[in-house]
Amino acid sequence: QIAEWRKLRDEPTVSADGKHVELAANIGTPNDVAGVIENGGEGVGLYRTEFLYMGRDKLPSEEVQYNAYRTVLENMNGKPVVVRTLDIGGDKELPYLDLPKEMNPFLGFRAIRLCLDRQDIFRTQLRALLRASVHGNLRIMFPMIATLAEFRAARDLLLEEKAKLKAEGQEVSDQIQLGIMVEIPSTAVLADQFAKEVDFFSIGTNDLIQYTMAADRMNERVSYLYQPYNPAILRLIKNVIDAAHAEGKWTGMCGEMAGDSTAIPLLLGLGLDEFSMSATSILPARSQISKLSAAEMKELAAKALQMGTAEEVAALVQRTAQ
Ligand code: PEP
Ligand code: MG
DSSP: OHHHHHHTTTSOEEOTTOOEEEEEEEESSGGGHHHHHHTTOSSEEEEETHHHHSSSSSOOOHHHHHHHHHHHHHHTTTSEEEEEOOOOBTTBOOGGGOOOOOSOGGGSSOHHHHHHHOHHHHHHHHHHHHHHGGGSEEEEEESSOOSHHHHHHHHHHHHHHHHHHHHTTOOOOSOOEEEEEEOSHHHHHTHHHHHTTOSEEEEOHHHHHHHHHTOOTTOGGGGGGOOTTOHHHHHHHHHHHHHHHHTTOEEEEOSGGGGOTTHHHHHHHHTOOEEEEOGGGHHHHHHHHHTSOHHHHHHHHHHHHTOSOHHHHHHHHHHHHO
16 A cells, blocks of 8 residues: 555646645644655645744744745745744743733634734744745745634735835745635635635634534543534535635645545545645545545535534445545
């Protein structure tokens, strides 16, 4: 089996009936890029930049960030790299920011909420990204977007920094795609409106499931409610993908669900364009997809959307698509 996967390393990802999708990797540091290449990743679908900010005693400078982003872009050699701006808070804390303890950190002051408030932190990251953009195929993605106003505010800060850099004589790419994570139900529901303004969506199922089911993703006692195959989740995913396609945009997924062999047939059937997962899952996923018919998976997904429970959906997939 390993030998079969190896052969797929430099191949595109194509279903048995000829539908193309992209398999990308989630990374946390520039060192992870070697594993992406090694495993045949077609891009980076999620670069979690939190790690640049963690494990140190002060904020990373623009220069430190620029070097990290540039290294990833150069080593990916023109393949797309989706960099997610700072997503701190919730389970990820930064001691040196000295933020007050919250009763519900997963529902609190985190990610884009913090960045829009602490513009000094956000602008530094945006400048580093913009400067690095000329070294590869950069896509920028904002985390935890709950409203259009948040997206517009973040985009405007990006455009302001871009204009400033250009006025300073710095080169900045004009090809940067700008997208959002869809990991809050309000955004998944209102995807048609977002799709008019963003270049792409990436569905963050780790959080989307927790927020939709109201079940803390870290709490063992409610883990039975953490249900990727719940038809409610599948309907949200479908809504996002359809909304993007109606505007000629693409949708990826960078939560754990994207690399799950039970979810993959459903996601292929729902029309997901890009799957971003841990690097070691890429070749098994490419092999799995090469044996699936996208047309048949579309029918499978249509059936799943009409079911009432996650168990029924999982049983349907096991029976017909594995
Ligand atoms: C997600 O929420 O699905 C996601 C990819 O982001 P993180 O796991 O970093 O919260
Ligand atoms: Mg998340």
